[in-house]
Amino acid sequence: MNADELPTLRDELEAHGLWANKGLGQHFLLDLNITRRIAKTAGDLAGKQVIEVGPGPGGLTRALLESGAHVTAIEKDTRFLPLLEPLIAWSEGRLTIVQGDALQVDQAALVSGASAAIISNLPYNVGTPLLVNWLKAGAWRGDMTLMFQKEVAQRIVAKPGSDAYGRLAVLAQARCECRLEFTVPARAFTPPPKIASAIVTLRDRADPYPHLDALERVTAAAFGQRRKMLRSALRALTPDAEALLNEARLEPTARAEEIDQAGFRALADAWRARQI
């Protein structure tokens, strides 16, 4: 099966009189070389279930189907359904299209049996909330290969001590090994966005931290005032912030960006212990 036998994406968009709707974060990848590279980065997809959010005209969808995946694609914009429909027959039934808002759709219900990989060129306006939902998801959610704006990608993989290090890095790395795989220049998209994008892989780590809600609470307070010492910043969480820090064995004078994954786990555990 070779996607080159299909009409080009540009011709399809033109034939259907479609254009990008910026309000829906639509920046299309019409070059199959790039979408094939994304599919390849996700590993061997033959026979695997994949959830794709925002197939749009279907450039990445074509590459995923070509790799042998069973794809469930969730698209909010109904205009693209006629472009995606022919891919169902072409893939011999390995494509299911769900029309709706990926933030509202019950994605767990779309997965049967084993877990599904999540592979998407995400709309920039809902990329972060989708990622946080997936981080919290159960065993139905497999490894993720996701395209974000480059700056968001850098925040996901950031390490302590860097400006990009914050809540997103702590939450993502609590569940996954996160890697920035490659960047894609703005000019590769139609229409080009203002800034470059990057592909990040997030593979489940062997020792995931289970209490993401607690981690969200402590990181919100800690990074809410990232320039302040934790003993001040954490007052947003509790009046006796210094005692909480002692319970977590963290220096009250440290700042949020100096605290590593283990430190934030200890802080979330100490905070949880007080709620019980």
Ligand code: SAM
């Ligand atoms: N996958 C296509 C590609 O790579 O060319 C399109 C990617 S474009 C960046 C984002 C896509 O997500 C658009 O097709 C847009 O309509 C869709 N979208 C935006 N918000 C959505 C939402 N909340 N749920 C599902 N799809 C959404």
